[in-house]
Amino acid sequence: MIDLLCLTEKFPSLLNSGVLPEDIVARFLTIIKLLIQQDLTKRSSGTTWKDYIASNNQKDVGALIDELKKIVGNNLISDPRETVLFESDASPFRGEPPLAAFIPDGTDDLQKTILFCQKNKIPVVVRGGGTSLTGSSVSLSGSLVISTLKLNRILEISPVDRYVVVEPGVRLNDLNETLAEKGYFFPPDPGSSISATIGGIISTNAGGLKASLYGTTRNWILGLEILLPNGETIFTGGKVLKQTAGYDLTSLFIGAEGTLGIIIKAILKIWPIPPKTGRIVAFFRSVSEAGSAISNLKRLGINPLIAEFMDRTTMDAISTEMGITFPDQAGSMLMVDLILNSQKREELHFAGNLMKDSGAISVKSTTSKQEMEQMYLARKGAYSSLLRLRKSPHERVIIGDIVVPVSMLSGALTECEAAAREFNLRVALFGHVGDGNIHANIYADPSDPVMWERVLKYQHRLGEIALRSGGSVSAEHGIGIEKKDLLLEEYKYTGSLYNLELIKGIKRIVDPNNIMNRGKVFD
Amino acid sequence: MIDYTTKLRKEVEVCIECGFCEAVCPTFSSSGFLPSYGARGRIILARDLIEKNSSPKFRELSSSFMSCLNCFACLHVCPAGVNAGAVSSYARQLINGSTPTKETDPLIRMILNLTEKFENPLGIQRQMSSWVDSSDVSFSNDSSILLYTGSMYQITPYLERLQRMREIMGESLTKFFASLIARFPTLSLVFKLLRDRKSVNSYENSLASIVKLLNSSGVVPRYLGASEPYPGTLLHDLGYSENFKRYAERVTSRFKDMGIRKIITVDPHTYDLLRNIYPDYVRDFNFEVYHYLEFIDMKQFTSSQESIVLHEPCHLVLHSSSSDFLHDVLDGICETKYPRRHGSRTECCGGPDELLFPDLSSSISRRRLKDLEDVGSSKIVTACPICEANLNLRGNVIDLADFLVQHHNTPRFSTRRPFQRK
Ligand code: SF4
Ligand code: SF4
Secondary structure (H helix, E strand, O other): OOOHHHHHHHHHHHHHHOOOOHHHHHHHHHHHHHHHHHHHHOOOOOOOHHHHHHHOOOOOHHHHHHHHHHHHHHHEEOOHHHHHHHHOOOOOOOOOOOOEEEOOOOOHHHHHHHHHHHHHOOOEEEEOOOOOOOOOOOOOOOOEEEEOOOOOOEEEEEOOOOEEEEOOOOEHHHHHHHHHOOOEEOOOEOOOOOOOEHHHHHHHOOOEOOHHHHOOHHHHEEEEEEEOOOOOEEEEEOOOOOOOOOOOHHHHHOOOOOOOOEEEEEEEEOEEOOOOEEEEEEEEOOHHHHHHHHHHHHHOOOOOOEEEEEEHHHHHHHHHHHOOOOOOOOOEEEEEEEEOOOOOOHHHHHHHHHHHHOOOOEEEEEOOHHHHHHHHHHHHOHHHHHHHOOOOOOOEEEEEEEEOOHHHHHHHHHHHHHHHHHOOOOEEEEEEHHHOEEEEEEEEOOOOHHHHHHHHHHHHHHHHHHHHOOOEOOOOOOOOOOOHHHHHHHHHHOOOOHHHHHHHHHHHHHOOOOOEOOOOOOO | OOOHHHHHHHHHOOOOOOOHHHHOOHHHHHOOOOHHHOHHHHHHHHHHHHHOOOOHHHHHHHHHHHOOOOOOOOHHHOOOOOOHHHHHHHHHHHHOOOOOOOOOOHHHHHHHHHHHHHOOOOOOHHHHHHHHHHEOOOOOOOOOEEEEOOOHHHHHHHHHHHHHHHHHHOHHHHHHHHHHHHHOHHHHHHHHHHOOHHHHHHHHHHHHHHHHHHHHOOOOOEOOHHHOOOOOHHHHHOOOHHHHHHHHHHHHHHHHHOOOOEEEEOOHHHHHHHHHHHHHHOOOOOOEEEEHHHHOOHHHEOOOOOEEEEEOOHHHHOOOOOOHHHHHOOOOOOEEEOOOOOHHHOOOOOHHHOOOOHHHHHHHHHHHHHHHHHOOOOEEEEOOHHHHHHHOOOOOEEEHHHHHHHOEOOOOOOOEOOOOOO
């Protein structure tokens, strides 16, 4: 059997060697990737963990499980009826049968476990809430899944120093509920915050609504404690808001999607909850006008706390499902929150007028909590409404995720809309446009190869739009399985293919046997 | 008969496996995050169940579905509108569905047999109406409004005792006795001995409080006394749909024969069962079903400085579209505080798992009690006998009706019959 993973790994050196023309190598690589991807989207890919282990001349499965049990005791789960459930996450990708799952209740056994996996070359997939949209958290064939959900303690809160120390399995909403009691919050707020864990949001550098003002997770991590695949535990960063002590190793693990090590503790920066906010809802005739309105706001020095956008398709879905009505002529909607520094709501008036000047056909603003909540209902119900309008049980709503500079939003949104028509796809656009993040929600049936092909092309086009605009192919969902080829495109486009060499070099040093979430992010 | 495979398929096929439901599923966290005990896992396994319906192996999946509390917390956070509670319920009906077999848990067999024979899951139907004897409450046989207790308040103290006996005897001895009673139902006489006077009094008192409050709100309902049948809640919850259907039809025809039009229920489980489940099983179940709080005259209470924590029962708050009456009645009487998980995020007390998964149940109740106590009020109020039984580990939980009676504006508003010299 050809080892596909191994072939793709050789690609950069083949490319650099000049033996083959660059485009041929690139095409070859795309085919291989498609093969691997198809393999991973199918539930039974043919390569079972038994095959895997047999092909690696390893000890038999039963013996491996017995040895693992000796290390971790009852926290090991090997019943296939239980382990099969680690094959799914929120993405359309289906993983492969893992060897077992380990749900540690402390960090004591973790080191021994990782060393055992290292010795026996058992792939390791670390998993938090299992909410990845790109397949980062699905199990790999013959892997040990390590679930962090029992490592869910908030260890220390220091409002005066603006930090909190947590274990990786703390769910984001739980953390913010605790912090709110002290008047603080941790700003990253992805849509999955109810279930997403701190370990997961660090590993995907999650963003969310408030990233418009506060930036993504990256801006809020002060330090990490990491267990490396060689059994070493390292501490990066610290409990201070400033630190310039050598290379920024903390950053290395943010967005690494579990490919480098296991986050066992995190020091997060926290911030006081803004005392007073106001909300504006504005409707525009086109998506491009809404895009211009946001860049006009920012041009004039206004930094929205959140700036959410939705197109007509999204509004129609909300109308159908929730009975909320929108102006007939509206082609897009913006919902903007501002932190108010004065009692007089001057900022709100100013921003509202700016919306009108940018072409808004209707603008409403409020500071009443109740009214704000009412306005928020539509945004909150957007994805849910889209999901409920699926035409067949096999249809999924694939969430495209790109980011462009805010000044390019107007054009990028128009292009995303036009491309959906070109590929004949039902697409609803919404996004956290305050930082240029566009989500194109694509209705698609992954089991229909013709349609899936169009979806891949559309996703590719989205990536192109992002790159041409000076943005990125992934804003906040990570790369996982879904966007490995797009990441490559981004490196190519920006003339930085050497990044891949660098990443692989780092990976080789940290994880020489490639046991950590192998095959995710890059091949 | 209801086509559960179709119902199940419709529910699970829209799931996108996002996992939001796992974050609120009490059995997921209390089982140590075992995915098969979580809402998302149940959906994925239900897909398997549909595919492998013909295989005898599917019974192995049953603990995943049987352990679901049916609390519907998952439904309220699911972006796709999936109800993993309903999924578990349909899956149970598919797995069990018909008559129990020899492999069926003896406790379940016992409950099914006793319910069908005595119209009471412990065969102690006579004990179910004894509360009236000592209560100062009024009923009218001419009324077309029926007070239907559903036996929940009365049976809870016996179940509590049974649970304690079970801990002492151990599982195998309990199951031995259960199978004996399942075969010879008259042996259920033994359950009468489980009577714990103090505990029975307390639940009976709550029932009396409810009726007394109805009376003082101008409602004098009819009550069937010793002939009131148990509604069959456990038959449904355990997944014996055919038995349940037959039984529910029997109960309904009793109501119809008596010319009843309105039914007032007193506990969340019977309220939910009659409103939401009976109509699916019984043709022309066209009664108006109410919760007693909907009839309570709010003007009869005095306000106080007292602060309480409200534990909202999931069958009242999460199963029905409107349960405002639960909150409205407390408005102005006291300061009502809530635990972190409240409203559409309220958390189950763990009670429904007590019979088959006692350890899981007790872990859920302990955690919920801690959340309630963390709010910092000395009194926890709830409106469900099962919640009270599971949460009242330290004597700080009180039934809402008893709390309302304490705050009645009539001095010495008593639920007890005045003592009469013979
Ligand atoms: S049931 Fe709903 S919340 Fe749970 S995994 Fe499925 S779609 Fe997500
Ligand atoms: S009904 Fe309750 S116990 Fe059952 S799956 Fe949903 S949240 Fe979990």
